[in-house]
Amino acid sequence: MDRRHFLAGVPAAALAAPLLARNVPGALPQAWPAGEPSFLRPDVGPGDRPVGASFASRSAVYGLNGAAGTAHPLATQAGIDILRRGGSAVDAAIAMNACLGLLEPTSSGVGGDAYAMIWDPAAGKVVGLAGSGASPRGLTLETVRARAANGALPPLGAVSVSVPGAVDAWWTMHKRYGRLPWAGLFAPAIELAEAGAPMPDIIAYYVRRNLEGFRRAGGMIEETANAMRTYAPGGASPEPGGVFRNPDLARTYRAIAAGGRDGFYGGETARTIDAYFKRIGGWMTAADLAAHHSEWVEPHQTGYRGVTVHALGANTQGIATLQMLNILEHFDMAGAGFQSPLSIHLQAEAKRLAYEDRARFYADPHFSKVPVEWLISKDYAAQRAKLISPDRILTPVYPGQAPSHGDTTYFSCADRDGMMVSMIQSNFRGMGSGLVADGLGFMFQDRGQLFSLEDGHPNLYAPGKRPFQTIIPGFATRGRDPWLSFGVMGGDMQPQGQTQIILNRVDYGLEVQSAGDAPRWHHEGSSQSMGEDSPGLSPTGLLRLETGVPLATRRRLAEIGWTIGQPDGGFGRYECVERRVDRGTRVYAAASEMRADGCALAY
Template sequence: MDRRTFIAAIPAATLIPTAARAQARPTPGPGQGGAPAPDVPSPFWPKDDEVFLRPDVHAGDRPVGASFASRTAVYGINGAAGTAHPLATQAGIAILKAGGSAVDAAIAINACLGFLEPTSSGVGGDCYAMVWDPKTKKVVGLAGSGASPRGLSLATVRAHAKNGALPPLGAITVSVPGAVDAWWTLHQRYGKLPWADVFAPAIALAEQGAPVPDIIAYYIRRSMAVFGRRGNGIEETANALKTYGLAHGKGPQAGQVFRNPGLARTYRAIASGGRDAFYTGDIATAIDRYFKRIGGWLRYEDLAAHHSEWIEPSRTDYRGTTVHALGANTQGIATLQMLNIIERFDMRGFGFQSPRAIHVMAEAKRLAYEDRARFYADPHFSKVPVEWLISKDYAAQRATLIKLDSILTPVYSGTAPNHGDTTYFSCADRDGMMVSMIQSNFRGMGSGLVADAPDGKTLGFMFQDRGQLFSLKDGHPNIYAPGKRPFQTIIPGFATRGGEPWLSFGVMGGDMQPQGQAQIIVNRVDYGLEVQSAGDAPRFHHEGSSQSMGEDAPGMGATGLLRLETGVPAATRRRLAEIGWTIGAPDGGFGRYECVERRMDGATRVWAAASEMRADGCALAY
């Protein structure tokens, strides 16, 4: 759809300019938005960058594409990658050019991001992937999710709870890191380059150092402020501050060079010893010793028992596009539930960024997330009625609850039949393989805990705090149990058409992920946006449900809070408020999108890759 056609397709009411640019910013951490910390370089722009938030100043005019697009997609015929950091993207492209597969590139990217973007990823967290296998012509899924410590009882967990929920920091929330085994498992099946070669870029970066981009620097400094605060509930913080705080303990400024020799040493051990170096070797021994010293529960035996599992992705049809999602202990099927409900409405007729379009999508989210809170859990411990939840019949029933001019309240989960901060990246190679991978330490940088070796040097990575998402409610499918995988928010996305791959995509960010994935599919399928503008389009983020899975803040009222990005038209914003939505200011929680699209130019395969402006990353192709 060209620019003129796209603009003409938008209802006139939605073209009213926004009256004011009320862009909310996250609360600045130390050294942000004020005087720089001692012996730290100043930012490259004026300290008070709020002066640039002008309601009368907008982005420059692009000669083609949607008015809100930040850039053009990148194109290539040999390979492509999109990540949240330019150096990680370059590493992935280098691996592809060296003859590596898309899986080799994905592992290299993820290892690089563990150093470059520690606010969202690292070997202390979990990993999920969907892969288009060009030989079998199927989407295959891998769950690299670690379990809770086997020596940690429900009674002990409840003793550490506050207000009926687990705390966000400290050893009580740590579960087995699954990322390294997920990489190994993927490489065993799909790798082309030697295992050690895919770690070379990350090792070089961690040893030599790299300038920290603006957004990542901002969030590292916020985390350092939390970890340095008294009474934070973390058993030990000296290692975290030593690893990420730089000389002054407050974290890097934008553009400041950061190094992590401890992580480089850990990567060297994994590169030479494979996954066993992490789960049964010296690293596992160091982890065991560390948690015993600080009074935590993760043990050598927990690491040694861990293995990833291949799983069959769930899928649904959305107006001729097949959307795939991972079930297991993730929230992946919430995307499918939302799309099944949205499909019952004339989204194109409602109009792009119209009040009714956003209203329907937000209501579909509320309905799906009630089921998410009621049914989603580790299927090895609980019977999850996946086929019923993603069925068209169930979606039709739920869709009848949505009224176009009012909000459903109260909202409940369905009654099942009786059957008994994250990083995302995508890459593709010359053979047609596509990898959609997501990896995370969960909330922020993680638990605040960084292990050290016997020589006192840190291992260079932080352990995830994923265990916070366990329920403590008796009878709940996601109730805590030793050796159980907690509910997961991280989900890769994939879409096919006519049995052929189309999109390898994802939207990072906690409970925003299914909401963001659904908005991307609607933007592509219903409104015809191309791969880049589909991610640049303004988004909504609904927060609050009658039941929570650890992501929603309490006290939001019966209908929750509907946050709208500044780019949503003023007329749409006013009408949604009239319907009854409580409109929240934008807070930066609208996810971060990466995507690789497969196109065909006759018999020639063309990759189109996109990366949006909400992160520090980029997409490249060749």
């Protein structure tokens, strides 16, 4: 059976009994049901593309001078405009991120953190930037434990808030790599915030879901009036295509544009934040804001079948991607076959092994000694690979013995001088903590939920400590040249998604767009002591498969023993800029995610 027939037949099995009961003649809707967020017709496959993969949504876009991809078309356009004006890729990244804080508040904003990997053409290497904020210094472990439920920090409210790191990350990047004046980078976002912009379908859907969640949270959030006033003016959040304005955020951006980092971490903005948290009984202060600074970090790397994959360490989960790839290098993934049961089984097992280490070791290296070099070593990967069987699931799974879950936005861009920026930014889970300071127009992140409350754990909560981070940019090089600036946003899906992209490109030969359009898997339920990953429904967790995964693959994975979960939309969102060379001329190929509202552009 060919791939297109699989696509037509697979979803009926994927969605289990309720859908199977409907999959009879005459039971399926013949038109999009009014009021439904999606039109579900599992008997209908995609249209026919004359070239490329049958499951691809579109072609990559190509350009000689620059490229950009984000989760919102207007943000991508702003990045291209900055590049056309002579701005660097870093200038474009800052402008796009500022726009996304308005246009995609479900995934980003100045109340969150940011990380980047940058190809520095002058230095001929990848450099890393960690823009992660710390917990308030006045919030003690005892207070946090008193607010905990079921051994974990609350997912919302002031106890989950850590210092926002994004603005200082922008400032730090711009000081080293910016070309255009700082203030001008915020002009597109300020104009959009004041004039308004239509809200796309997926973002509108998640805004409504987030606001409903804040309403249900009750006393977990100290106050929600500011959030509702900002994101649901008049009492209703924007419908798809409805115009959303945020004049409060425009004023905050004007302060940042005029004052640089001090326009956020000092002055009137910092005083407003300090007064707000005092008013609601929170802990973050102006002193916490003033003390925050980003740091340049050396990315870690590993080789995978002729490609070098780079990842940030620090307090992120970036090295989980490297661990998974190191394990999978011991198996013939190309021979296993694209979307085969063996391929997905091996990948999921590698994930389970890597995530046991993630739960045991990953933390802020300023507070704990993380054995990174051992975790990403080829010798350790060889030991872990021996635990995997091709026809059964490893039980139990456990971390190695060291020698003596979130919503995120990702974007990528490249400029005419060869600089490439892979950047990710997030308020963590959904829109964040539910808290919006008086008149500032942005929500604070709830990243603090990812601290552990287990005594002796390296990620144990402490004042002034950075929590474990899920957000990770991706980068890959070939030889001495940059290749892919890419990412797959979405909580614990990120290392899983990055690994799938690399396998799709390296082992299965997919091009830059179809590599992201290919059906994905997402495993949930690894051991953890943070409030980020829900326990699985079985000892082996839950393996969710997108509906495009072949029916035969799905059946065989169930026979092996995997508990197959229904698709839930948590398969990540991808953007990528690829650098190619055609007869001595550099060409950028940019791809965007079919699961989001955005697009990629090049010129």
